[in-house]
Structure formats: structure tokens, C-alpha cells
Amino acid sequence: MATLENLDKKELIDPGPDRILGTGHDYETVTDRIAGIVYLPWKRSPKKWLVGAFISFLFVNLLMLAMWVLFAKGIGVWGVNIPIGWGFAIVNFVWWIGIGHAGTLISAILFLLKQDWRTSINRFSEAMTLFAVACAGMFPVLHLGRPWLAYWLFPYPNSMWLWPQPRSPLEWDVFAVSTYGTISLVFWYCGLIPDFASMRDNAPHLWQRKIYGVFALGWRNSAIHWHRYQKAYLLLAGLATPLVLSVHTVVSFDFAISILPGWHTTIFPPYFVAGAIYSGFAMVLTLIIPLRAWYNMRDLITLRHIDAAAKLMLGTGLIVAYGYAMEAFFSWYGGDKYESFMYWNRMTGPYGFSYVLLILCNIALPQALWSRRVRHNIGLVWVISIIVNCGMWLERFVIVVTSLHRDFLPSSWGMYIPTKWDWATFTGTLGFFMFLIFLFVRLLPSISIFEVREVVHHDRYMERAYEEKL
Amino acid sequence: MSHEVELDELPAIHGAMAEFDTPEELVEACERAYSAGFRRMDAYAPMPVTGLAEAIGYKKNKVALCVLIGGIFGACGGFGLLEWITVVAYPHNVGGRPLNSWPAYIPITFECMVLIAGLTSLFCMLAMNGLPQPYHPVFNVEEFERASIDKFFICIESSDPKFNIAATTEFLRDLGGKEVTLVPA
Structure with a gap:
């Protein structure tokens, strides 16, 4: 077994924008490279990992504190009030759910489209999906006011003889988000089973072999098992694809089905889905760029992945730009007084700064990605991905807050100023998300080992075919 | 050897x-x-x-058939549950609108279909493979x-x-x- 120490000394070179995998890999080296990160003794964790995990753990504690204050004192600790009853809680909910969507897109849609570059990043983005959904799911529950009664959202026989209202998009949301969380977990675990088996068989310590062995469920790489496994995985991908589109569509219905100017638009479902994938790709890039540097994975996550993700980010960003343009156009062309006032107010009103920042972050700056030189400058791609994350968060803020703060009646106009507990909850979930990501890269193989073996096999096959042609 | x-x-x-x-x-x-x-x-x-x-x-390979059955079961179950809630268990007259407002049930029906079909594909695959299996x-x-x-x-x-x-x-x-x-x- 080649140890990670030996590999560290080797110069690991990014093979450039044409290859998914660095040269010189075989079935064994990819296993050792990917699983080696998990086997690395805790003491030898990169310093940056320790610092990052520690800081994010502090924010997890901040989240706990914010929740405790919220439960003890009630929703009043947040800045929400009439007319803005949906503040940070819903902004963050929509933002987090959106981030999750790129994970499903990479693992399911790109799988169906046979985009083989997804292989090295699908496991990681599925984990990202799962953790983002966990963060998203917290917000509506915290926002309930009486979160201990959250189970009332589910239809179950009860002594009050009451049932939830299934004609309401808020109830659709309950089903959509809980299904999305469950299916993401199933998909992720399904992909992990063969890798758990690999780790059961080559982990250095017996206790590690035992733990991974339990999760491997006795997987023994039988050809017939693989056959059923591939079918099940394909079907899961086929089911997850419409699911991911439906989830953000349902989230957008929360807004679109109301009669509020700024929310009541038919363009919301496609434009929300595009925005979700946009922000998700931005988050994937924000996370994998440091990860590949810290763990020396430049030969596994290559410029090919970063280039493709950046292009997809640019593409979905343009769909989002089209959405903004159509929203503005129809608020003028539709001739509705309230609608056109809403849009004018969104651009020039008290929250006008957020709209300007939104256009800057989401539309203007990402256009730099048209340039090949920018896409191949990894540091710059990383900065742009963070800008897009901020931009997409601002988009949710603009939609939720500017539409609510100017009601039909000037007497019920108001302002929303997030309190410190709003910020604490939001940054707390960011810390929670990052902490889970830090643990994930440490405890589980963050790249699908068996799928990379398939890439190795494919590369060898192509090389042989090429040689035969010569 | x-x-x-x-x-x-x-x-x-x-x-x-x-x-x-x-x-x-x-x-x-x-x-x-x-x-x-x-x-x-x-x-x-x-x-x-x-x-x-x-x-x-x-x-x-019978996984696909199982998933199809799971999906049909999930969709029927989801739709049936909503029908039963709104028409039988808790009929609620809102401005004379019909109780059986089926178009509003489609999103949840779809989600239930995906949920049951997805769970079926994992558990069916494992069951057919005889997993979990502690010894082989x-x-x-x-x-x-x-x-x-x-x-x-x-x-x-x-x-x-x-x-x-x-x-x-x-x-x-x-x-x-x-x-x-x-x-x-």
C-alpha cells in the first residue's frame, strides 16, 4: 500500500482542463489517495483544517445560543413584525435549499447526461446538499413560534380531529423538503456503500475496519450485486432529477401563489430553480477549491472540473439575469400600478442598495467568467463564487423584504432591520454547515472511489484503443 | 500455488x-x-x-419493476390521503369551493411518488442482494x-x-x- 507520506512528496500536478484524472493512476493508487485522507491520523490533519473546524464549531455554539434565546423569549428577538413577517428565516431557508440543488444536479442530472467529469465531485456535492437541506429545514421550524409543535405540519391521526391544509403551498413545502432531504440521504448512502466496503478492506486499524464494515452492510462486490446496484442508482438519479426541479418550484409557489406584487409572478418557478443551481455551483466551487489545495487533490479535482462548474455557473447566471429582466419588464408592461410601484421601489426605495448590490454580484461581476483566462485562474474563480453566493442571498432578501415592506396601504408600510439574533442564527447555520463539511472530509471518502476506478479503466481502454490505431 | x-x-x-x-x-x-x-x-x-x-x-434484473410498483403505490397513497383528508376526514367549505380540489393535490402526490419509489430502489436493491449480510x-x-x-x-x-x-x-x-x-x- 502506497502511503500518503510517499504521495505527499510526489509532485501532484493538475493535468489541465482536458483530463478528469491526473496521469499515472491505477486502481490501487486512487483508493489510497482518496481513502488515505480519511486514514490520516488526527494529529497530522492540515493546520488549516484544524483552524477551520474550530472556528466553525464556535459558530455552531453561537447557533445553539441563538436558538436558546429564541425558544426562551419568542420570535420577538428577531426583527420580523407586520408587515414584514418573513425576514431572515425565509431568506435563509430559500437560500440554503437552493445551495443544495447543485449537489443533486451534479449527482443526478449530470449522471443521466453521462457527463463523466461529475465523478470526482459528486460525492462531495451530495454531502453539501444534505447539510444545506439540514440548515434549510431548521428555519421554517424556528420560525413557527412554537417549534415544539412542528409535527402538526404532518398529517397524522390526532385527538383534535384536525388535518393540515393540503391545498396550501406551505404544506406542499413540508412534503417537498422532507422528501428532498430523505432522497438526498438515500442517494448519498447508496453511493457510499461500495466505498465503505473498500475502506472495510483496507483501513489500517481494526476499529476503523469494524466501523466501516457495519456501514458496508456486507457488500462483497459481486457482479450480480453491482448489476442491481447500478440499476437502483440510475433509477434514483432519474427520480432525483424531477424532484430537484419540483422542490424549488414548490418553494417558489410559497411566493407566487400569494397576491402580493413582487411575489405573484408566473416566472418564479423556472427562475427560482435556475437561481438555486447558480448558487449551488457557486458553493461547490467555494468549497472544493480550498479542499483540493489543503488535501493535495489537484490530480483528482482538476481544472476540468473547475472550468466546467464555472461555465455552468455562468450559464445558470444568465438564466437568472433573464428572470430579473422579465420581472422588470412585466412590472412595467403589465400596467398594474402596484406592480410597477413595487419594482420602482425595489430599485430606488429604502432597500435600493440591496438591489444594486444584487445586480452587481449576480449579473455584472460573474460575466468575467466568459474569459478562459479568468476561468483558469483558480483564485479568481473562488472569489467570483463567493460573490455569487452573496448575490444569491441578496436576491432572496430583495424578493422577501422589498415586496413586503410596501403594502397596498401606505399606513401599513414598515421597515425590517435584522437584529443581532437574526445574524447569529444565520451565521450559526453557516458554521453548522461548514462544521459538517469539515467532519465529512475527515470521516468519509469525499470522492467516490469506485467511480474513479471506472475512470481509470476508461482511460486505459482509450489508451489501448489509441495505440492499436497507431 | x-x-x-x-x-x-x-x-x-x-x-x-x-x-x-x-x-x-x-x-x-x-x-x-x-x-x-x-x-x-x-x-x-x-x-x-x-x-x-x-x-x-x-x-x-427486477429492481426497476419494484421501483415502478413503489412509485405507483406512493402516488396513489399520497393522492388518496389528501382526498380522504379534504373530503372525508375534515371537509371544510371555503366559499362554496369544491371539496375535491384535485389539482392542488398534485405536488404532494408527486413528492410521495418520488419518496416511496426512491426508498424502494435502495431497499429493494439491498434486499435482492441479501444485504445486510454479516458473514459470507x-x-x-x-x-x-x-x-x-x-x-x-x-x-x-x-x-x-x-x-x-x-x-x-x-x-x-x-x-x-x-x-x-x-x-x-
């Missing part, structure tokens, strides 16, 4: 196993074993290999742990009517198997 062992020395034999270096060699070996008349055998590879299951005579004889072979790393194995099981320790190990060696070993049950 041949082990000339007497039958009565061994407690029980699960089968005879041979090791290969590449997936192509394994597929070829499986095809030859199948055409030699062996039926009860299995092949092991650290990744899915195209045509490997077919080479050992596997034909019917193939793991008794020390080299076999490489089946999840970089080696490819074929195992002809002793329950096959054509199985004969001497002849089958010889046959596996003829196939080009590197390490031919007997698998204790």
Missing part, C-alpha cells in the same frame, strides 16, 4: 476462487466458465464491469480483500452440480487465474 488437498481434510468448501488482474480477463474467464457448463458461480470486481453479470448468466465465505480468502481495491475474482461454488475440487481448480488455472484457492465455507 496449487494446493493438492484431500477432500476429507477440509471441513466444508464454499467453492474455488481464481484471481485476475483486469476486468477484461475476468469477463472472458466468466464466459468460458459459463460455456463449460458452470452455473452456480459469482464474479467479484472493485467496480461495475459492463457485461460481467451477463457473462455468468444473470438475466433478470468469500471473505475467508485472505487475498479477497483486494476485490474492493484492484483485483478481479471468479468463484465457482461447490453447490454447482459440475463442481469437483480437483477438476474445477484445474479448470480455473486453465482460464489463466493467477491465484487459485479453495474457499472454506
Whole structure:
């Protein structure tokens, strides 16, 4: 077994924008490279990992504190009030759910489209999906006011003889988000089973072999098992694809089905889905760029992945730009007084700064990605991905807050100023998300080992075919 | 590496196993074993290999059918639940609108379909594969742990009517198997 120490000394070179995998890999080296990160003794964790995990753990504690204050004192600790009853809680909910969507897109849609570059990043983005959904799911529950009664959202026989209202998009949301969380977990675990088996068989310590062995469920790489496994995985991908589109569509219905100017638009479902994938790709890039540097994975996550993700980010960003343009156009062309006032107010009103920042972050700056030189400058791609994350968060803020703060009646106009507990909850979930990501890269193989073996096999096959042609 | 062992020395034999270096060699070996008349055998590879299951005579993959049934069950269950809630259990007259407002039930019906079908695909796949399985004889072979790393194995099981320790190990060696070993049950 080649140890990670030996590999560290080797110069690991990014093979450039044409290859998914660095040269010189075989079935064994990819296993050792990917699983080696998990086997690395805790003491030898990169310093940056320790610092990052520690800081994010502090924010997890901040989240706990914010929740405790919220439960003890009630929703009043947040800045929400009439007319803005949906503040940070819903902004963050929509933002987090959106981030999750790129994970499903990479693992399911790109799988169906046979985009083989997804292989090295699908496991990681599925984990990202799962953790983002966990963060998203917290917000509506915290926002309930009486979160201990959250189970009332589910239809179950009860002594009050009451049932939830299934004609309401808020109830659709309950089903959509809980299904999305469950299916993401199933998909992720399904992909992990063969890798758990690999780790059961080559982990250095017996206790590690035992733990991974339990999760491997006795997987023994039988050809017939693989056959059923591939079918099940394909079907899961086929089911997850419409699911991911439906989830953000349902989230957008929360807004679109109301009669509020700024929310009541038919363009919301496609434009929300595009925005979700946009922000998700931005988050994937924000996370994998440091990860590949810290763990020396430049030969596994290559410029090919970063280039493709950046292009997809640019593409979905343009769909989002089209959405903004159509929203503005129809608020003028539709001739509705309230609608056109809403849009004018969104651009020039008290929250006008957020709209300007939104256009800057989401539309203007990402256009730099048209340039090949920018896409191949990894540091710059990383900065742009963070800008897009901020931009997409601002988009949710603009939609939720500017539409609510100017009601039909000037007497019920108001302002929303997030309190410190709003910020604490939001940054707390960011810390929670990052902490889970830090643990994930440490405890589980963050790249699908068996799928990379398939890439190795494919590369060898192509090389042989090429040689035969010569 | 041949082990000339007497039958009565061994407690029980699960089968005879041979090791290969590449997936192509394994597929070829499986095809030859199948055409030699062996039926009860299995092949092991650290990744899915195209045509490997077919080479050992596997034909019917019923996962898709199960998932279809799961999906239909989920969709009907979801729609039925909503109908029952709004029409039977808790009929609520809102401005004279019909109780059976089925278009509003479609999103939840769809989600229930995906949920049940998705869970079915994982659990059906595991159940058909007989997993979780805490013990299997193939793991008794020390080299076999490489089946999840970089080696490819074929195992002809002793329950096959054509199985004969001497002849089958010889046959596996003829196939080009590197390490031919007997698998204790």
C-alpha cells in the first residue's frame, strides 16, 4: 500500500482542463489517495483544517445560543413584525435549499447526461446538499413560534380531529423538503456503500475496519450485486432529477401563489430553480477549491472540473439575469400600478442598495467568467463564487423584504432591520454547515472511489484503443 | 500455488476462487466458465464491469419493476390521503369551493411518488442482494480483500452440480487465474 507520506512528496500536478484524472493512476493508487485522507491520523490533519473546524464549531455554539434565546423569549428577538413577517428565516431557508440543488444536479442530472467529469465531485456535492437541506429545514421550524409543535405540519391521526391544509403551498413545502432531504440521504448512502466496503478492506486499524464494515452492510462486490446496484442508482438519479426541479418550484409557489406584487409572478418557478443551481455551483466551487489545495487533490479535482462548474455557473447566471429582466419588464408592461410601484421601489426605495448590490454580484461581476483566462485562474474563480453566493442571498432578501415592506396601504408600510439574533442564527447555520463539511472530509471518502476506478479503466481502454490505431 | 488437498481434510468448501488482474480477463474467464457448463458461480470486481453479470448468466434484473410498483403505490397513497383528508376526514367549505380540489393535490402526490419509489430502489436493491449480510465465505480468502481495491475474482461454488475440487481448480488455472484457492465455507 502506497502511503500518503510517499504521495505527499510526489509532485501532484493538475493535468489541465482536458483530463478528469491526473496521469499515472491505477486502481490501487486512487483508493489510497482518496481513502488515505480519511486514514490520516488526527494529529497530522492540515493546520488549516484544524483552524477551520474550530472556528466553525464556535459558530455552531453561537447557533445553539441563538436558538436558546429564541425558544426562551419568542420570535420577538428577531426583527420580523407586520408587515414584514418573513425576514431572515425565509431568506435563509430559500437560500440554503437552493445551495443544495447543485449537489443533486451534479449527482443526478449530470449522471443521466453521462457527463463523466461529475465523478470526482459528486460525492462531495451530495454531502453539501444534505447539510444545506439540514440548515434549510431548521428555519421554517424556528420560525413557527412554537417549534415544539412542528409535527402538526404532518398529517397524522390526532385527538383534535384536525388535518393540515393540503391545498396550501406551505404544506406542499413540508412534503417537498422532507422528501428532498430523505432522497438526498438515500442517494448519498447508496453511493457510499461500495466505498465503505473498500475502506472495510483496507483501513489500517481494526476499529476503523469494524466501523466501516457495519456501514458496508456486507457488500462483497459481486457482479450480480453491482448489476442491481447500478440499476437502483440510475433509477434514483432519474427520480432525483424531477424532484430537484419540483422542490424549488414548490418553494417558489410559497411566493407566487400569494397576491402580493413582487411575489405573484408566473416566472418564479423556472427562475427560482435556475437561481438555486447558480448558487449551488457557486458553493461547490467555494468549497472544493480550498479542499483540493489543503488535501493535495489537484490530480483528482482538476481544472476540468473547475472550468466546467464555472461555465455552468455562468450559464445558470444568465438564466437568472433573464428572470430579473422579465420581472422588470412585466412590472412595467403589465400596467398594474402596484406592480410597477413595487419594482420602482425595489430599485430606488429604502432597500435600493440591496438591489444594486444584487445586480452587481449576480449579473455584472460573474460575466468575467466568459474569459478562459479568468476561468483558469483558480483564485479568481473562488472569489467570483463567493460573490455569487452573496448575490444569491441578496436576491432572496430583495424578493422577501422589498415586496413586503410596501403594502397596498401606505399606513401599513414598515421597515425590517435584522437584529443581532437574526445574524447569529444565520451565521450559526453557516458554521453548522461548514462544521459538517469539515467532519465529512475527515470521516468519509469525499470522492467516490469506485467511480474513479471506472475512470481509470476508461482511460486505459482509450489508451489501448489509441495505440492499436497507431 | 496449487494446493493438492484431500477432500476429507477440509471441513466444508464454499467453492474455488481464481484471481485476475483486469476486468477484461475476468469477463472472458466468466464466459468460458459459463460455456463449460458452470452455473452456480459469482464474479467479484472493485467496480461495475459492463457485461460481467451477463457473462455468468444473470438475466433478470427486477429492481426497476419494484421501483415502478413503489412509485405507483406512493402516488396513489399520497393522492388518496389528501382526498380522504379534504373530503372525508375534515371537509371544510371555503366559499362554496369544491371539496375535491384535485389539482392542488398534485405536488404532494408527486413528492410521495418520488419518496416511496426512491426508498424502494435502495431497499429493494439491498434486499435482492441479501444485504445486510454479516458473514459470507468469500471473505475467508485472505487475498479477497483486494476485490474492493484492484483485483478481479471468479468463484465457482461447490453447490454447482459440475463442481469437483480437483477438476474445477484445474479448470480455473486453465482460464489463466493467477491465484487459485479453495474457499472454506
